[in-house]
Amino acid sequence: MKILVCIANVPDTTAKINFTPDNKEFVSTGVTFILNPYDEIALSKAVDLTAGGGSVTVINIGDASTEPTIRKALAIGASDAVRVNAKPRDGYFVAKQIAEYVKKNSFDLILCGRESSDSNGSSVPAMVAELLDIPCILFAKSLSIEGTTATLEQEIEGGKEILSAPLPLVAGASEGMAEWKIPNMRGIMSARTKPLSVIEPVDVPQYTQVQSFDKPVPRSSVKLIAAEDAGKLFDIIREEKKVI
Amino acid sequence: MSVLVFIENVQGKFKKSTFEVISFAAAIAQKQNLPLVALSIGNVSDDELAKAGKYGAGKVLKASGAQLDSMNVQPYATVIAQAAKAENAKIVVMSASFSGKGIAPRVAIKLDAGLADNVIDLPKMDGGFIVKKGAFSGKAFAFVDITSDVKVISMIPNSYKVVESAASPAISTFDAQLSPRDLVVTIKDVKRSTDKVSLPDAELVVSAGRGMKGPENWGMIEELANVLGAATACSKPVSDAGWRPHSEHVGQTGIAISPNLYIAIGISGAIQHLAGVSSSKVIVVVNKDPEAPFFKAADYGIVGDAFEVVPKLIEAAKAFKAGQN
Numbered sequence: 001m002k003i004l005v006c007i008a009n010v011p012d013t014t015a016k017i018n019f020t021p022d023n024k025e026f027v028s029t030g031v032t033f034i035l036n037p038y039d040e041i042a043l044s045k046a047v048d049l050t051a052g053g054g055s056v057t058v059i060n061i062g063d064a065s066t067e068p069t070i071r072k073a074l075a076i077g078a079s080d081a082v083r084v085n086a087k088p089r090d091g092y093f094v095a096k097q098i099a100e101y102v103k104k105n106s107f108d109l110i111l112c113g114r115e116s117s118d119s120n121g122s123s124v125p126a127m128v129a130e131l132l133d134i135p136c137i138l139f140a141k142s143l144s145i146e147g148t149t150a151t152l153e154q155e156i157e158g159g160k161e162i163l164s165a166p167l168p169l170v171a172g173a174s175e176g177m178a179e180w181k182i183p184n185m186r187g188i189m190s191a192r193t194k195p196l197s198v199i200e201p202v203d204v205p206q207y208t209q210v211q212s213f214d215k216p217v218p219r220s221s222v223k224l225i226a227a228e229d230a231g232k233l234f235d236i237i238r239e240e241k242k243v244i
Numbered sequence: 245m246s247v248l249v250f251i252e253n254v255q256g257k258f259k260k261s262t263f264e265v266i267s268f269a270a271a272i273a274q275k276q277n278l279p280l281v282a283l284s285i286g287n288v289s290d291d292e293l294a295k296a297g298k299y300g301a302g303k304v305l306k307a308s309g310a311q312l313d314s315m316n317v318q319p320y321a322t323v324i325a326q327a328a329k330a331e332n333a334k335i336v337v338m339s340a341s342f343s344g345k346g347i348a349p350r351v352a353i354k355l356d357a358g359l360a361d362n363v364i365d366l367p368k369m370d371g372g373f374i375v376k377k378g379a380f381s382g383k384a385f386a387f388v389d390i391t392s393d394v395k396v397i398s399m400i401p402n403s404y405k406v407v408e409s410a411a412s413p414a415i416s417t418f419d420a421q422l423s424p425r426d427l428v429v430t431i432k433d434v435k436r437s438t439d440k441v442s443l444p445d446a447e448l449v450v451s452a453g454r455g456m457k458g459p460e461n462w463g464m465i466e467e468l469a470n471v472l473g474a475a476t477a478c479s480k481p482v483s484d485a486g487w488r489p490h491s492e493h494v495g496q497t498g499i500a501i502s503p504n505l506y507i508a509i510g511i512s513g514a515i516q517h518l519a520g521v522s523s524s525k526v527i528v529v530v531n532k533d534p535e536a537p538f539f540k541a542a543d544y545g546i547v548g549d550a551f552e553v554v555p556k557l558i559e560a561a562k563a564f565k566a567g568q569n
Contacts, residue, residue: 013496013516017383026380037497091349092359117381117496121361126317126349135318135429138346141490151432155491156315156342157254157444159436165429175483175490175497207358207392211374214385216522222529222539227548231560233528237544238564241526243504244448 001054001145003046004107006098006124007073008036008088008116009066023212035069038113040076042173044181045143046111047077055079057107061088061097067196074191075183081194086201095127096204102132107168109150114139114172122172129170137163138172247273247280248333250324251296252315252343253288255436261339261401261445263299268366268404269337270300275369278334281305283327283418285320286312290415297413299406305331305418314431315343321350323420328355330418333394340398341444348398358392364403364502364523381496382519401445402502403523443492446475449503449524451494453479455510455531455550459487464554465509471561477501479511495520507557510550513538530554 011017012032019026035043046056058078060066063085070081084097102110110129115122122138129136137143139155148167153160155174183191225233238244249269251262266282273280282301284293287308297304307323324347328336336351338344340362352359360375364385368374372389375397379386390397443449450469456462462476469476476492483493494501496516506524510531511517518541521527529542532549539545546553 011380013381013519014514016515017380019384091361092352095349095353118379121377121379122345123349123352123359123361126346127353127359130321130350130353133425136346136350137429138317139342156434156436157259158440158442159434160491161431161435162433163429164432175493205392207390208360209389209391211387211389213379214376214387215383216385219527219541219543222542222545224545224547227546227553227556230530230546230548230553230556231563233544233546233557234560234564237505237526237528241543243526244564 001050001108002106003050003054003056003109003111004102005039005043005046005056005058005073005078006110006112006128007039007043007058007060007069008113008118009033009060009062009069010036010116010118013037013117017215019213023214026213033066033069035072036113036116038115038173040180041175041177042111042113043073043076043078045173045178047181048178049145057082059084059098059101061086061094061201063087070196071191072183074194074196075187076181077187079194081196083196083198084201085198089206090208091121091123091127092207093204095124095131097201098124098128099131100202102128109145109167110170112170112172114174125170125172134169135165136170136172137165139174140171141174141176143171143177245278246331246333247276247278247335247337248324248328248331249280249282249301250336250338250347251282251284252339252341253284253286253292256286256288256292258292258296259445260406261341262296263406264401264404265337265339265399266296266299266301267407268399270407270409271366272335272337272369273300276335279303281331281333283307283324285323286315293415294412297411297415298408300409300411301413302411303413304415306415307418307420311422311427314434316429316431317343317346317350318426318429319422321347321354322422322426323418324351325354326420327418328394336394336396338398340400344398348396352396355394355396356392357394357396358390359396360388360390361398363397363399366404367397378500378523382500382522400502402447402504441473441475443475443477443494443499444501446501447504448472448474449477449501449505450474450507450509451477451479451511452482452509453511454481462488464558468554468558468561471558471565479517508538509554511538512536513541
């Protein structure tokens with residue numbers, strides 16, 4: 001089985017997010033970048049699925065600064081990697097690059113994280129699927145494959161559903177789909193020599209443009225209620241905030 | 245030209261988040277001076293459809309049929325795109341629910357439209373079409389200009405008010421053409437917990453962390469949530485330890501929520517957790533450690549042991565609810 005895993009290079013989950021004084025750009029100085037946590041679940045699943053044979057290719061849309069993250073994916077167990085040499089402008093741009101790559105190199109399964117923890121949200125997996133006219137199961141909690149059919153459990157409004165879909169398909173990985181894998185020394189050593197090819201992006205029309213960023217207004221200082229007065233909480237909230 | 249809003253049902257009923265998204269789309273349509281068309285897909289009674297008509301739509305379309313009985317992303321996206329073309333919709337609006345997040349990107353591709361997902365406020369429409377959306381997992385917002393002719397936006401539940409209007413629009417049938425490619429996914433089984441409030445669109449959320457010491461102590465959390473009519477949630481260490489299901493995990497790598505009231509019990513408030521809950525309107529933190537970082541991000545704080553404070557909250561919630569009725 002040939003699997004493609006789409007990976008994003010995102011600020012560490014503990015990173016404080018700051019912008020330039022004009023709020024136009026994210027300040028990456030001093031920020032550690034990591035493999036997007038959901039993508040790491042997707043990659044771990046791909047490695048599990050190919051334990052008995054097959055290959056896992058990772059694809060990233062980014063400039064050369066994302067290569068440490070790509071090497072980490074190779075250390076976790078991907079066979080080879082492709083970097084599309086461009087800044088990931090928006091979800092549509094990223095999806096187009098991935099879909100173009102898949103059209104030239106067929107895959108049985110395309111795995112993504114269900115969302116990326118930077119500014120691109122969760123639009124890429126379903127866009128890739130639509131561009132390829134195949135299904136996308138975006139909130140997959142489990143995935144098993146028998147022959148050319150996949151069975152998936154997906155989170156839905158107020159519950160879950162079990163789906164069956166033919167390969168190829170796109171699945172978005174949620175927590176629970178696989179255990180996170182920690183790269184071992186052999187993986188780290190071999191990652192240095194695994195193939196990482198760099199390709200140039202295809203042209204994509206630009207439909208969205210980030211104008212500026214903003215941060216949530218910090219809350220005014222906390223109002224403390226003594227533990228013995230806890231019973232007054234709901235009346236206080238109704239009186240002062242009118243949300244209940 | 246028009247604005248089209250997809251009105252999602254769950255088992256034939258519309259939820260409050262549907263009325264929010266219609267109200268939101270109606271405000272956009274009014275500003276753009278365009279009529280609003282609401283599109284329902286699936287098996288919904290005319291009585292229920294009439295309810296959806298009260299929030300500003302000039303016309304309600306219903307698409308139904310055996311192939312559309314259950315929510316299924318591909319056929320639903322096809323129906324929405326066809327209705328958008330038939331109504332010459334310039335703006336297509338839907339909820340950023342689980343279903344909407346799967347559907348909106350496909351509709352955008354089908355319509356060659358720009359997409360903004362996770363929108364949390366009315367777009368600025370004086371020259372340009374600038375939406376405010378969540379970014380960096382709730383740690384920031386991005387203002388995004390959608391420059392394409394046709395635009396698709398999905399709105400985060402609980403981020404717009406429900407506005408009723410007097411209209412009672414006509415309901416008409418919309419016939420969509422599905423292709424076999426739309427119907428390759430089979431839904432084998434659906435399990436819904438009908439007695440529980442769903443987390444992403446809950447107005448009130450009671451959440452607990454490692455301070456609860458073990459899964460056996462969740463009874464009081466569930467009781468408090470039950471009395472309040474709230475959804476239950478948890479922190480990442482709790483779901484990682486298997487005390488609670490992953491579907492309850494709120495935070496940067498879990499679900500992002502924006503309820504009216506978020507009560508966090510025994511959660512210290514790591515930055516990843518705050519990212520997922522910072523758009524809650526009011527945050528209450530109960531923690532026995534006065535130095536817990538969460539107090540800095542809270543509106544109300546109770547320094548105390550959860551096992552003493554929560555029973556008091558349950559009694560208070562019962563009295564509060566009794567007072568409301």
